[in-house]
Amino acid sequence: MYQASIIGTGSYVPEWVLTNYHLEKMVDTSDQWIIERTGIRERRIASGQETNVTMGAIALERAIKDSGIHVEEIECLVVGTNTTEPVWPSAGGHMAKLLDLQRDLPFFDVQAGCTGFNYALFIAETLVKSGQYRTVAVVGTDKLSSITDYQDRNTCVLFGDGAGAVILRQSEREGIIRSHLGGNAKLRDLLTLSKKSSTGNGYIKMEGRKVYTFAKRAMVQSCLRVLDPSGTADHKELRLLFEQVNKIIPHQANARIIMGAAEELESRLELPDGKAREKMIITIEQYGNNSCASIPLALDLSLRSGKLKRGDLVILVGFGAGLTYAANLIRL
Ligand code: COA
Numbered sequence: 001m002y003q004a005s006i007i008g009t010g011s012y013v014p015e016w017v018l019t020n021y022h023l024e025k026m027v028d029t030s031d032q033w034i035i036e037r038t039g040i041r042e043r044r045i046a047s048g049q050e051t052n053v054t055m056g057a058i059a060l061e062r063a064i065k066d067s068g069i070h071v072e073e074i075e076c077l078v079v080g081t082n083t084t085e086p087v088w089p090s091a092g093g094h095m096a097k098l099l100d101l102q103r104d105l106p107f108f109d110v111q112a113g114c115t116g117f118n119y120a121l122f123i124a125e126t127l128v129k130s131g132q133y134r135t136v137a138v139v140g141t142d143k144l145s146s147i148t149d150y151q152d153r154n155t156c157v158l159f160g161d162g163a164g165a166v167i168l169r170q171s172e173r174e175g176i177i178r179s180h181l182g183g184n185a186k187l188r189d190l191l192t193l194s195k196k197s198s199t200g201n202g203y204i205k206m207e208g209r210k211v212y213t214f215a216k217r218a219m220v221q222s223c224l225r226v227l228d229p230s231g232t233a234d235h236k237e238l239r240l241l242f243e244q245v246n247k248i249i250p251h252q253a254n255a256r257i258i259m260g261a262a263e264e265l266e267s268r269l270e271l272p273d274g275k276a277r278e279k280m281i282i283t284i285e286q287y288g289n290n291s292c293a294s295i296p297l298a299l300d301l302s303l304r305s306g307k308l309k310r311g312d313l314v315i316l317v318g319f320g321a322g323l324t325y326a327a328n329l330i331r332l
Contacts, residue, residue: 001129001130001131002128002129002130002131002170002171003129003170003171003172003173003174003175004124004125004128004129004136004168004169004170004171004175004176005168005169005171005173005174005175005176005331006166006167006168006175006176006330006332007067007068007069007167007168007169007171008063008064008065008066008067008068008069008166008167009062009063009066009164009165009166009167009296009299009300009303010058010059010060010061010062010063010064010065010066010164010165010166010300011059011062011162011163011164011165011293011296011297011300011301012055012056012058012059012062012162012163012164013044013055013160013161013162013163013287013290013293013297014044014045014046014047014050014055014161014162015044015047016044016045016046016047017042017043017044017045018042018043018044018045018160019031019041019042020034020035020040020041020042020157023156023157026150026151026156027150027151027152027153027156027157028153029153029157034157037254037256038157038158038254038255038256038284039254039255039256039282039284039285040157040158040255040284040285040288040289041285041286042285042286042287042288043159043160043161043286043287043288043289043290044160044161044162044287044288044290045145045160045161046143046145046146046161050143050161051083051084051085051143052081052083052084052085052091052141052142052143052163053084053091053094053095053098053141054098055141055143055161055162055163055293056079056081056091056095056139056140056141056163056165057094057095057098057099058163059139059141059163059164059165059293059296059300060077060095060099060137060139060163060165061099062165062300063137063165063166063167063300064099064137064167066167067167067169069135069167069169071099071100071101071102072101072102073134073135074101074102074105074135074136074137074167075102075105075106075133075134075135075136076105076106076107076124076127076132076133076135076136076137077092077095077096077101077105077106077107077108077136077137077139078092078107078108078110078120078123078124078127078136078137078138078139079091079092079095079107079108079109079110079120079138079139079140079141080109080110080111080112080115080116080117080118080119080120080121080138080139080140080141080292081109081110081111081116081139081140081141081142081292082111082113082114082116082142082144082147082291082292082321083142083143083144083146083147083291084109085146085201090107090108090109091109091141092107092108092109092139093107095107095139110123112183112320112322112324112326113191113291113319113320113321113322113323113324114142114251114253114289114291114292114294114318114319114320114321115251115318115319115320115322115324115325115326116140116142116291116292116320117138117140117164117292117293117294117295117296117316117318118179118181118295118316118317118318118326118327118328119181119324119326120138120139120140120292121138121166121168121176121179121316121328122179122181122326122328124136124137124138124168125168125176125178125179125328128168128169128170129176131170133170134169134170135167135168135169135170136167136168136169137165137166137167137168138165138166138167138168138296139163139164139165139296140163140164140165140291140292140293140294140295140296140297141162141163141164141292141293142161142162142163142290142291142292142293143161144159144160144161144204144289144290144291145159145160145161146201147193147201147202147203147204148203148204149194149203149204152203154206154208155203155204155205155206155208158253158254158288158289159204159288159289159290159291160287160288160289160290161290161293162287162290162293162294162297163293163296163297164293164294164295164296164297164298164299164300165296166296166299173331174331175330175331176328176329176330177329177330177331178226178229178328178329179226179326179327179328179329180222180225180226180229180326180327181324181325181326182218182221182222182225182324182325182326183322183323183324183325184214184218184322184323185322185323187210187214187322187323188321188322188323190206190207190210190211190214190323191204191205191206191207191211191320191321191322191323192204192205192321193205211323212254212256212257214319214323215251215253215254215257215261215319215325216257216260216261216264217264218319218323218325219250219251219257219258219261219317219319219325219327220261220264220265220268221325222317222319222325222326222327223242223248223261223265223315223317223327224238224265224268225327226315226317226327226328226329227241227242227245227315227329228241235268235269235270238268238269239269239270239271242265242269242271242276243271243275244313245279245313245314245315246279246308246312246313246314247279247280247281247302247307247308247312247314247315248262248276248279248280248281248314248315248316248317249281249295249298249299249302249314249315249316249317250280250281250295250317250318251289251294251295251317251318251319251320252282252283252284252287252288252289252290252294252295252298253284253289253294253319254284254289255282255284255285258280258282258284259277259280262276262277262279262280263276263277281298281302281307281308283297283298283301291320294318295316295318299314299316303332308332309332310332311331311332312331312332313329313330313331313332314329314330314331314332315327315328315329315330316328316330
């Protein structure tokens with residue numbers, strides 16, 4: 001079996017910044033409430049011309065440049081997204097056309113709520129490890145502002161837009177070590193689209209508290225299962241595995257969910273206070289929850305800022321509508 005390494009990353013966020021102060025003028029909320037309950041100060045919102053496709057294409061172009069490969073070398077494109085307009089045909093096809101990728105390139109979208117990038121990365125991992133393709137591009141992109149009701153304070157303070165991408169390549173060295181995918185369809189109705197909206201797309205409708213509880217539990221479970229796929233390690237063995245992890249990039253939905261999951265890991269693994277919390281990478285303050293973009297965006301920003309470096313052992317862990325959850329264990 002081959003290995004599949006990330007050889008380049010890229011990201012894009014729109015220019016327009018929607019701050020908590022703007023939101024105070026739109027709905028009955030306050031900067032203080034939003035920061036205390038979510039950790040978010042601002043988020044980026046796409047312009048009328050920008051879509052998940054245009055944002056994803058820029059992120060992918062940057063990832064291609066970062067990896068030093070030629071665009072022609074990409075043999076397959078997998079896109080995690082939820083907000084393609086019109087929904088058919090796929091965002092992957094639009095992106096491949098925009099970037100002039102090779103003519104016989106297979107491309108497709110993965111719709112798994114905010115877990116879309118983790119699922120897409122798992123699919124790309126298996127395509128490369130099986131020897132099917134040598135170089136696969138993976139994009140996570142969403143324009144959640146197109147399905148957000150800016151009169152609903154329960155949801156509009158949370159969401160933003162953006163895109164991130166990685167290039168996976170067959171290699172000799174360790175890369176994506178393994179992934180864990182989960183889902184609980186019985187909880188589907190906790191996070192859905194309402195029927196009516198001005199654009200006709202529907203708006204996100206959410207039972208926030210229940211999603212919060214699910215998210216914390218799902219992230220803990222997925223982090224542990226990706227480290228111990230057979231589920232047979234005792235807590236001491238799990239702690240040793242966990243201690244080798246340099247950083248965790250969680251889906252950026254709420255800083256309290258992230259810290260709550262970290263505290264739960266500390267308690268389950270009997271780690272000293274703060275030992276899991278210090279591994280968590282948080283970018284939510286500036287970008288909010290931009291769905292499939294949140295993890296690849298945080299990955300790209302962290303590599304650029306030096307928070308992460310090649311050789312680090314990292315867990316990417318997400319959750320989202322479906323309800324779905326997943327983690328990828330990666331040697332950068
Ligand atoms: N400003 C001020 N008050 C707000 C508010 C806002 N933007 N949004 C909700 N409230 C109010 C609620 O109406 C409620 O008021 P009530 O007690 O009078 O009914 C009160 O704040 C507490 O609401 P609650 O839902 O218990 O707050 P919370 O601490 O759970 O925080 C969320 C709400 C949405 C931030 C939180 O539940 C959350 O992050 N959930 C997960 C969401 C998520 O991740 N979704 C995407 C998944 S990919």
